Amino acid sequence: MEISVIYIDDVSQELQKYEAKFTTDPRAMGRFTIKTFNSPKLPADYDHINEADPELLLVDFNLDIPDESGQVIGISGVTLSTELRQKFREVPIVLFTRKSVFNIQDYTRIRETLSSIDEIVYKQEVFKTDSTILADLHKLATGYRTLRNQTNRSWNDLLKLLGASQSDSELLEQSNPPVVHRQRWTAASVASWIRDIVLRFPGILYDALHAATLLGVSKDIFLSENVQNAFAPAKYTGIFAPTEGCWWKSKLQTVAYSIMNKKERELPLRHGFPAAWERSKGNSIDRAKCVFSGESPADWVCHILKEPVMIKYSLSYNADDRPTVMDEARVSFEAIRTSNDFDEKLVDPLGRDLIADIRKMSKPVE
Amino acid sequence: MRTEEYATSLTYLADPKYIGRYLAPGSKETLLERVSLLRSQRRKGHFEWQVSIPRESPLTFKENSDRLQADVTGIIEGEGDEVKEVRTLLRIWSLDEALCYRAGIDAEQVKSKFAETGQRVMVRFHFERRAKHVTSLEPIYHLQVGGVALENENCWFPKQLDIPRFHFPPMDIVLLCELVLVNLFHKSSRNLREKPEWKKLVVKSQDAFQGSYFSKFYSYVNSTTDTILGNLIS
Numbered sequence: 001m002e003i004s005v006i007y008i009d010d011v012s013q014e015l016q017k018y019e020a021k022f023t024t025d026p027r028a029m030g031r032f033t034i035k036t037f038n039s040p041k042l043p044a045d046y047d048h049i050n051e052a053d054p055e056l057l058l059v060d061f062n063l064d065i066p067d068e069s070g071q072v073i074g075i076s077g078v079t080l081s082t083e084l085r086q087k088f089r090e091v092p093i094v095l096f097t098r099k100s101v102f103n104i105q106d107y108t109r110i111r112e113t114l115s116s117i118d119e120i121v122y123k124q125e126v127f128k129t130d131s132t133i134l135a136d137l138h139k140l141a142t143g144y145r146t147l148r149n150q151t152n153r154s155w156n157d158l159l160k161l162l163g164a165s166q167s168d169s170e171l172l173e174q175s176n177p178p179v180v181h182r183q184r185w186t187a188a189s190v191a192s193w194i195r196d197i198v199l200r201f202p203g204i205l206y207d208a209l210h211a212a213t214l215l216g217v218s219k220d221i222f223l224s225e226n227v228q229n230a231f232a233p234a235k236y237t238g239i240f241a242p243t244e245g246c247w248w249k250s251k252l253q254t255v256a257y258s259i260m261n262k263k264e265r266e267l268p269l270r271h272g273f274p275a276a277w278e279r280s281k282g283n284s285i286d287r288a289k290c291v292f293s294g295e296s297p298a299d300w301v302c303h304i305l306k307e308p309v310m311i312k313y314s315l316s317y318n319a320d321d322r323p324t325v326m327d328e329a330r331v332s333f334e335a336i337r338t339s340n341d342f343d344e345k346l347v348d349p350l351g352r353d354l355i356a357d358i359r360k361m362s363k364p365v366e
Numbered sequence: 367m368r369t370e371e372y373a374t375s376l377t378y379l380a381d382p383k384y385i386g387r388y389l390a391p392g393s394k395e396t397l398l399e400r401v402s403l404l405r406s407q408r409r410k411g412h413f414e415w416q417v418s419i420p421r422e423s424p425l426t427f428k429e430n431s432d433r434l435q436a437d438v439t440g441i442i443e444g445e446g447d448e449v450k451e452v453r454t455l456l457r458i459w460s461l462d463e464a465l466c467y468r469a470g471i472d473a474e475q476v477k478s479k480f481a482e483t484g485q486r487v488m489v490r491f492h493f494e495r496r497a498k499h500v501t502s503l504e505p506i507y508h509l510q511v512g513g514v515a516l517e518n519e520n521c522w523f524p525k526q527l528d529i530p531r532f533h534f535p536p537m538d539i540v541l542l543c544e545l546v547l548v549n550l551f552h553k554s555s556r557n558l559r560e561k562p563e564w565k566k567l568v569v570k571s572q573d574a575f576q577g578s579y580f581s582k583f584y585s586y587v588n589s590t591t592d593t594i595l596g597n598l599i600s
Contacts, residue, residue, distance in 0.1 A: 268556070299557065299560075310560075311557055311560040311561055312560045312561070312562060313562075314561075314562075315561075315562060315563060316383060316561070316563055324382050328383060348378070348563060349374065350378055350563040350566055350567060351562065351563045351566075353566060354562055354563070354566060
């Protein structure tokens with residue numbers, strides 16, 4: 001499924017360079033057809049872009065070089081993206097820039113605040129051999145294409161696209177979807193909701209680490225072939241499904257309970273499932289281990305260290321504006337003691353009172 | 367406990383991260399309204415303060431899986447940092463007709479009233495401080511089961527039967543909420559009860575409302591001159 005890409009930059013060498021990359025890179029071949037444009041200055045320029053029928057717009061950040069006729073657009077790629085969004089409401093827009101030029105610190109939370117930008121991609125990333133950027137861009141564009149092609153745009157149509165069950169639908173409804181009852185949705189708003197809320201925050205869908213911790217096992221065990229086969233029905237295969245995979249929390253529970261016997265089902269899932277797996281397979285498996293105490297099975301994931309943690313060794317952390325239906329962000333005592341990323345201001349006053357003691361306390365003995 | 371500190375505790379209590387998610391619609395607002403009233407007393411420079419949750423507008427929890435519903439009401443009074451009075455009431459309602467009415471034993475009125483309201487108080491607990499005018503022997507802080515019910519509770523305990531009074535520590539709103547979680551939502555509240563912040567919230571109330579009670583209590587445990595109850599009723 002080839003995607004028609006438009007790349008906008010005011011440096012002709014850059015246009016040539018990335019046109020070649022998107023044409024010849026084995027990871028791009030068969031996925032993209034690319035057309036390049038200098039930054040649009042006149043209404044006719046936008047018409048030319050429109051005529052190219054774009055399915056993915058890549059916009060350079062730095063647009064201060066004059067074109068052949070000496071004209072300069074005079075705005076940055078960020079500003080241009082808002083203009084493009086007005087004209088291309090159903091097409092993903094990616095800020096495609098150099099890390100050295102685009103100082104992300106100057107644009108804190110730009111993706112959350114600026115609805116015109118779907119993604120920020122650093123140009124250098126495209127050249128890295130282990131990069132999945134090209135695959136991710138393709139996934140973004142095909143997701144948009146699916147949304148664009150939907151003629152029926154009710155809430156229920158959207159739920160079908162996600163493959164949500166009844167119980168998940170109720171949770172999704174509480175996660176600030178951009179769809180009001182009986183109202184039709186737009187591709188950009190729905191794409192932003194799915195990617196920036198549903199897929200970003202754990203609660204309804206889980207990445208491998210959260211899924212493993214829910215089940216009380218280590219991430220390696222969860223990603224092992226046998227376990228993956230068992231939990232294949234829980235995998236999210238809907239629109240914008242991430243390359244690294246994610247799973248419906250409700251379906252993980254359903255599959256796990258189907259393996260557990262009556263006695264195991266009486267236990268918390270993170271205790272019952274590993275016991276059930278060991279009973280049915282006859283070999284022991286690693287549990288989710290608390291990053292602070294080493295106890296297992298841990299029951300939460302540290303927001304900063306991205307490691308399992310016991311709730312009792314963590315504090316609530318107001319790191320973002322996630323809907324309350326999502327799992328609470330919590331920070332481990334380990335991160336509080338060791339991580340430079342820990343920001344005391346993001347802890348509730350109730351928890352803040354405990355920080356000095358947490359820093360002084362000796363670690364529990366395993 | 368300082369009034370501001372208690373107001374902060376109650377505000378956190380209402381948060382969905384704490385008991386907010388266990389509360390019936392409207393109860394969170396009731397609690398926050400009471401907090402606002404408490405703060406306004408402080409702003410006006412009042413030395414005496416009061417938090418009251420009236421029975422007409424209780425702090426009501428959601429129905430649990432056994433179709434039981436708890437609510438909490440009461441008055442807590444203080445002067446400056448000192449707590450002077452704690453009188454709270456915990457009511458357990460049933461929403462299950464089979465539990466509320468025994469055919470052939472209970473009066474038809476009980477059934478018809480249940481049909482009207484869909485609920486009935488099955489048991490009620492008063493956590494009180496001995497009133498100043500009381501001359502009978504009763505522990506300073508005590509628990510009384512029963513008490514005088516309101517009309518809508520569809521329940522009756524003889525007024526004359528106001529005994530026994532068990533010696534019991536004062537229970538403020540936070541401590542009663544913990545009691546409800548442990549008893550009515552013991553599985554679903556496990557994660558909450560594990561949280562250090564929640565424990566801190568409860569410990570603050572323990573310190574403020576029960577600290578001196580237990581200090582005295584433990585001094586009576588080793589007393590050779592009188593029994594624990596003897597000491598507590600004197």
